[in-house]
Amino acid sequence: MVPFFKIEHLEKRFGGLAAVNNVSMTIGEGEIVGLIGPNGAGKTTLFNVITGVYAPKRGKVLLKGQDIAGLKPERICAMGIGRTFQIVKPFSSLTVLDNVLVAAYRRTASRQEATDAAMDILRFLALDEKSATLAAHLTLAQKKRLEMARALATRPIFLLLDETLAGLNHTEIDRMIETVQQVRERRGVTILAVEHVMRAVMKISDRVVVMDEGKKIAEGPPEEVVRKPEVIKAYLGDDYGSA
Numbered sequence: 001m002v003p004f005f006k007i008e009h010l011e012k013r014f015g016g017l018a019a020v021n022n023v024s025m026t027i028g029e030g031e032i033v034g035l036i037g038p039n040g041a042g043k044t045t046l047f048n049v050i051t052g053v054y055a056p057k058r059g060k061v062l063l064k065g066q067d068i069a070g071l072k073p074e075r076i077c078a079m080g081i082g083r084t085f086q087i088v089k090p091f092s093s094l095t096v097l098d099n100v101l102v103a104a105y106r107r108t109a110s111r112q113e114a115t116d117a118a119m120d121i122l123r124f125l126a127l128d129e130k131s132a133t134l135a136a137h138l139t140l141a142q143k144k145r146l147e148m149a150r151a152l153a154t155r156p157i158f159l160l161l162d163e164t165l166a167g168l169n170h171t172e173i174d175r176m177i178e179t180v181q182q183v184r185e186r187r188g189v190t191i192l193a194v195e196h197v198m199r200a201v202m203k204i205s206d207r208v209v210v211m212d213e214g215k216k217i218a219e220g221p222p223e224e225v226v227r228k229p230e231v232i233k234a235y236l237g238d239d240y241g242s243a
């Protein structure tokens with residue numbers, strides 16, 4: 001059977017630095033996979049290769065068996081891969097609704113359809129009451145939800161989340177965890193999530209992949225992965241047990 005998503009021996013270099021070094025992984029339809037690793041491990045670069053920001057030097061990116069490596073970002077988005085950015089970047093001078101509309105128009109030319117889809121997503125993310133607010137005036141937590149709304153408006157089948165929880169407080173984190181789970185449950189979206197908040201990684205991930213210095217160093221069920229010595233050493237630090 002053709003896997004939903006698979007990368008094979010992927011490599012992306014910046015000059016002499018192998019930011020993504022011979023990485024392979026498979027993700028099944030409907031899975032939520034957590035991608036963890038210390039700063040500089042290559043997680044965001046991996047997302048950039050998957051979404052077509054960079055062409056890999058080597059390797060394949062297979063979506064339902066089709067190699068999409070090196071295709072343009074618009075093309076990859078149209079094929080159903082959506083993403084959020086680690087640094088939120090909404091169009092600050094546009095309203096919340098217009099921000100989501102820009103994304104929704106990638107799927108339809110009809111104003112009515114795009115507006116309906118955008119409002120539906122804003123309701124889903126509890127941002128509908130903010131639809132007329134300028135994005136610049138949102139709190140960080142609301143900007144993160146808007147980022148998610150914009151990604152969902154492109155109607156992805158596969159969603160890459162880059163540190164959606166960074167900078168949020170405890171309550172906001174719990175709410176976003178619930179949202180991520182609902183994105184899978186209600187919308188049937190498969191998810192690969194880069195996340196540093198371990199409590200969230202443990203809760204949402206069916207499986208965790210660990211990267212360090214460009215390489216995949218471990219993968220498996222969350223409880224097992226966080227106990228592996230190489231993971232503790234690379235990522236969690238010696239004081240994980242006390243955290």
Ligand SMILES: Nc1ncnc2c1ncn2[C@@H]1O[C@H](COP(=O)(O)OP(=O)(O)O)[C@@H](O)[C@H]1O
Pocket residue numbers: 014017019037038039040041042043044045046
């Ligand atoms: N555009 C770039 N040019 C040069 N080096 C880069 C670029 N983007 C990332 N890097 C380097 O690649 C490595 C991986 O970075 P990144 O993918 O952002 O890691 P992570 O998201 O895991 O923190 C780092 O050493 C980083 O400095």
Ligand SMILES: [Mg+2]
Pocket residue numbers: 043044045086
């Ligand atoms: Mg990153």
